[in-house]
Amino acid sequence: MKYYNEAIETMPRDAMRALQSERLRNTVERMYAYVAPYRRLMDEAGVKPSDIRTIDDITKLPFLSSENLRENYPLGMIAVPREKTTRIHASSGTTGKPKVVAYTQHDVDVWSECVARCIVSAGAGENDVIQVAYGYGLFTGGLGLHYGAENLGATVIPTSSGNTLRQIEMMIDLGSTYLCCTPSYALYIADTMEKNNIPVELLSLKGGIFGAEPWTEEMRREIEKCLNIKAYDIYGIAEITGPGVACDCECQNGMHVNEDNFYIEIIDLVTGEPLPDGERGEVVFSCINKEALPLLRYRTHDISYITREKCECGRTLVRLMKPSGRTDDMIIVRGINVFPSQIESVLLSVKGVSPHYLIIVDRHDNHDTIEVKVEVSPEIFSDKIRGLQSYAEEIQRKMDSVLQISAKITFVEPGTLPRSEGKAKRVIDNRKLYT
Amino acid sequence: MIKQVSIFLENRAGRVAEITEMLAGMGINLDAISIADTESYGILRIIVENPEQTCDFLRKRGVTATLTDVLDVNVRHEPGGLARILKIFADNSITIEYIYTSMSTKDGYASIIIRVEHPEEAEELLRAAGYTLG
Numbered sequence: 037m038k039y040y041n042e043a044i045e046t047m048p049r050d051a052m053r054a055l056q057s058e059r060l061r062n063t064v065e066r067m068y069a070y071v072a073p074y075r076r077l078m079d080e081a082g083v084k085p086s087d088i089r090t091i092d093d094i095t096k097l098p099f100l101s102s103e104n105l106r107e108n109y110p111l112g113m114i115a116v117p118r119e120k121t122t123r124i125h126a127s128s129g130t131t132g133k134p135k136v137v138a139y140t141q142h143d144v145d146v147w148s149e150c151v152a153r154c155i156v157s158a159g160a161g162e163n164d165v166i167q168v169a170y171g172y173g174l175f176t177g178g179l180g181l182h183y184g185a186e187n188l189g190a191t192v193i194p195t196s197s198g199n200t201l202r203q204i205e206m207m208i209d210l211g212s213t214y215l216c217c218t219p220s221y222a223l224y225i226a227d228t229m230e231k232n233n234i235p236v237e238l239l240s241l242k243g244g245i246f247g248a249e250p251w252t253e254e255m256r257r258e259i260e261k262c263l264n265i266k267a268y269d270i271y272g273i274a275e276i277t278g279p280g281v282a283c284d285c286e287c288q289n290g291m292h293v294n295e296d297n298f299y300i301e302i303i304d305l306v307t308g309e310p311l312p313d314g315e316r317g318e319v320v321f322s323c324i325n326k327e328a329l330p331l332l333r334y335r336t337h338d339i340s341y342i343t344r345e346k347c348e349c350g351r352t353l354v355r356l357m358k359p360s361g362r363t364d365d366m367i368i369v370r371g372i373n374v375f376p377s378q379i380e381s382v383l384l385s386v387k388g389v390s391p392h393y394l395i396i397v398d399r400h401d402n403h404d405t406i407e408v409k410v411e412v413s414p415e416i417f418s419d420k421i422r423g424l425q426s427y428a429e430e431i432q433r434k435m436d437s438v439l440q441i442s443a444k445i446t447f448v449e450p451g452t453l454p455r456s457e458g459k460a461k462r463v464i465d466n467r468k469l470y471t
Numbered sequence: 472m473i474k475q476v477s478i479f480l481e482n483r484a485g486r487v488a489e490i491t492e493m494l495a496g497m498g499i500n501l502d503a504i505s506i507a508d509t510e511s512y513g514i515l516r517i518i519v520e521n522p523e524q525t526c527d528f529l530r531k532r533g534v535t536a537t538l539t540d541v542l543d544v545n546v547r548h549e550p551g552g553l554a555r556i557l558k559i560f561a562d563n564s565i566t567i568e569y570i571y572t573s574m575s576t577k578d579g580y581a582s583i584i585i586r587v588e589h590p591e592e593a594e595e596l597l598r599a600a601g602y603t604l605g
Contacts, residue, residue, distance in 0.1 A: 412479050412512075412535050419477030419516060419539040419586065420568055421507050446511045449481045451533050 038350070040156040040188065041149065044296050045351045049344070052352065056091040056299055059324035064088045064097070067330060070115045073108050074100075074332075091299065094322060094333065095310055101335045102135055105275065110136040114328050121328050126174040127274040128373040128439070130364075134174070137274050140327040144183065147277045150294040151184020154283030157292060157351070158245050158268035160214045162189035165240075167207055169217035169225075170248065170371070171197040176278025177248050177371060181216045184280060190214075197221060197371075200228045211240040218371040219251040219259060219267070223402035226262035241265045247272065247279055248371040250359060250469040256288075271356060275334055276321045282356045287348050290355030297325040300354060301333070302342055305363060316341045318363050319356065337363045360470050365463055367397055369404045369441055376462040379408060379443075382434045386427065388415035392453045399467040406443040408435075411450045472590050473543045473605050474522035479535035480506070480513035487515060493532060499525055503584050505571035518543070518573060518584060540590045543573075543605030544597060548581040556583075559600055565593050 039045045047055070065085045067074045078084070081098045088096065105113060106129055114121065122141045126134040139147065160166065166185040170177030178196055185192045193210055195203050197217065203225060206212065215222060222244055229236060241263055247270035259267045271291050272279040281298050282291035293300050301310050302317040311317045319338040323330040338359040347355060367374050376395055383389050390413040398405050408431070416427050428445040435443045454461055480486050487506070494501065494517075503518035519525045522538055529536040546552040553570075560567060566588045573582035582605065587593045594604060 414530075414535055414537065417477075417479050417535050417537055419475065419514060419537065421509055421514060424479075424512070424514075425509065447479070447481075448512075449479060449533070450535055452481065 037156055037161040040153040044294075045153060045157075045292070045353055047296070047352055049352060052296065053091055055296055056324060057089070059296070060091055060094060060299065060322070061085075061088055063322075063324050063326070063330045063332065066115050066327075067332060071113055073104065073112060077104075094299065094301070097322075097333050099308065099320065099333045099335055100331050102129060102275070105135045106130070106133065109133050111138055113331070114138050115330055116140055116328050123179075124174075125176045125179075125274050125278065127176070128375065128378065130366075130375045130377050135275060137176075138328040139277075142327050143277070143329075146297055146325055147180065147280060148183035148187040150277065150297060151180055151280035152188040153294060154268075154270055154280050155181075155184055155188055155190070155214070155245065157283050157285040157349070158214070158270075159243050159266065159286055160188075160190065164213045164242075165191045165193065165211055166214045166216060167193040167195055167203075167210075167212040169195050169197055169203055169215060169221060170279075175248075175371070176272065176274045177218075180272070180278040180280060181245065185216075200225055201232070204229055204232075204234060207241065208234075208238045213240055213242045215241055215244040215263075215265070216270075217244070217246060218248050219246040219255050220249065220370065220399065220402050220404060222246055222259050222263065222267070223255070226259070227402055230262075236262070236264055239263065243268060245270050245283070249368040252468060252470065253358075254468075269358060271359075273321075273336055275329075275331055276323055276336075277326070281321065285347065285349040285351060289347070290343060290357045292347070292349075292351050292353040293342075293356050295354050297323065299324050300342060300356060302340070303335075305339070311341075313343055314341055316360065319359070335363075337366065339363060367395070367463055367465060368469075369397060369406055372440055374406070374439055374441060378439055379435070380462075382438055383408075383410060383431065385434060386430055388413055389427065389431065390450070392450075392455070393462065394453050395463045397463065397465045397467060404467065406441055407446055408443050409446045409448050409453060411453055412447045413450065472540050472594050473518065474538045475541045475584065475586070476517050476519060476522050476526050476529070477537050477539050478515040478517070478529060480508075480515050482508075482510075482512050487513075490515065490529070490534065493529065493534075494519075494525070497525075497528055499528075501574070503571060503573035503582070505569070505584070507569065516569075516571070516584075539586065542585045542587065542590055542594055542597070544583050544585060545580040545603045545605070546583050548576050548579055552581070553583060556585075556597065556602070559596055560587065560593065563592075563596055565589065565596070 121138040123139040172178030268284040272281040282293040299322040340359040392411040568586040
């Protein structure tokens with residue numbers, strides 16, 4: 037099987053534009069009619085649904101960002117009655133509240149078709165055994181790949197993340213041919229096999245579909261070498277749908293965007309003006325075939341560029357290149373999005389803890405670690421070791437429950453962490469994630 | 472009962488030396504010293520002649536320091552000297568946080584620094600048992 041949906045994936049550009057134009061018109065009409073906060077934004081921008089005729093008119097529409105989701109938490113942006121939704125997912129927000137996303141059955145079906153296209157474009161088919169080692173739950177990774185693989189008719193092994201030795205055992209015993217997880221977890225699996233003297237020859241793996249965190253071409257080569265597979269990059273964010281927005285093909289030279297559903301633009305970081313193909317800027321997506329949460333011109337904060345050059349695989353779908361950075365200070369740790377502001381709000385919720393902190397992210401043996409250095413304040417310092425220790429434990433507990441991350445808390449002397457006018461440098465990321 | 476100066480120590484080479492140099496520069500003599508350490512930080516506890524002044528002095532130099540009430544008990548420097556005191560605490564359910572000793576002994580007595588949860592009550596018990604305290 038070369039394509040999952042050949043008509044769409046190899047559609048001539050003009051036909052694609054016509055399809056996108058029609059879908060955009062419908063979406064804008066529904067958003068204007070049913071989503072009051074969006075109607076206000078359009079009114080403020082002085083644009084009416086009737087102004088949107090072709091896909092090029094999309095630039096008349098205002099941008100949306102996570103801020104709009106936060107202001108309308110949890111479901112104030114949905115364009116259907118809540119009763120019509122069949123699925124909820126969520127990802128971290130910049131403050132305490134997550135970004136909640138909703139799907140109708142139509143949305144789940146479109147999403148799983150997109151993931152199925154991705155799996156096929158990564159070389160797999162209905163006879164493959166696909167092990168999904170992304171986390172299952174509110175995170176879109178696990179269920180996203182799961183439904184896509186099922187839609188394709190492949191055999192799915194929903195191991196979810198963690199329990200690495202059992203993961204390896206299942207892979208060997210059931211002859212998994214594809215592994216889906218974060219790229220760092222793929223390397224961690226390879227390390228674990230080596231440490232336990234499990235030869236890679238026992239695996240039947242042919243390929244892996246890896247995403248949910250940034251990774252470099254060096255990491256790709258390392259995964260391919262260690263696991264003796266081809267490693268494919270998959271892109272997606274929960275606000276747009278989850279994994280399956282775009283994926284590598286056999287050429288591994290940019291991810292084909294499922295642009296019949298998710299229209300992509302690259303905009304200038306400063307002016308917000310659309311940039312021509314090949315120029316690097318912020319990635320902006322519009323959901324033009326979604327019922328519940330059809331966000332339009334949603335700013336992803338990812339920095340990358342696109343190309344419409346012909347791809348050798350035969351797909352005409354625009355290609356998104358590997359993101360080369362972020363426009364905000366979000367860090368991704370073991371596939372989980374973390375904002376320094378979330379860590380700050382956890383710290384400030386513990387009485388007496390100083391607001392001066394520094395987050396150090398590192399990767400040891402393919403395992404991401406977070407250390408939070410906190411200045412000791414006179415209020416929390418006591419002569420007893422137990423005193424500070426209990427503060428550290430309280431902070432750790434809250435980080436774990438609010439952010440689902442385990443962080444090491446280190447106390448440092450007051451005045452020793454960097455301070456600067458305006459925005460202080462809060463994060464030191466020692467991982468090499470972008471090339 | 473006396474005041475101990477408790478000082479936060481970041482876990483990095485030379486930090487204790489820096490603080491003791493600061494104290495030396497002020498002509499502050501250490502009567503007793505102890506360090507408690509964890510993987511990432513430590514707490515330096517010292518007994519000095521003028522604890523309030525020393526604490527202020529350190530804070531002005533950006534050091535996190537605090538005063539703590541501790542017992543300074545004169546214990547006979549002989550087998551069982553400490554055991555007898557601890558028996559009194561045990562019999563009266565007084566919990567000990569930590570113990571360390573001072574620099575010198577005189578007239579056959581050693582000065583022991585003891586941090587307990589309720590220092591007033593502990594002091595009373597020790598005096599009643601005939602001990603002298605600093």
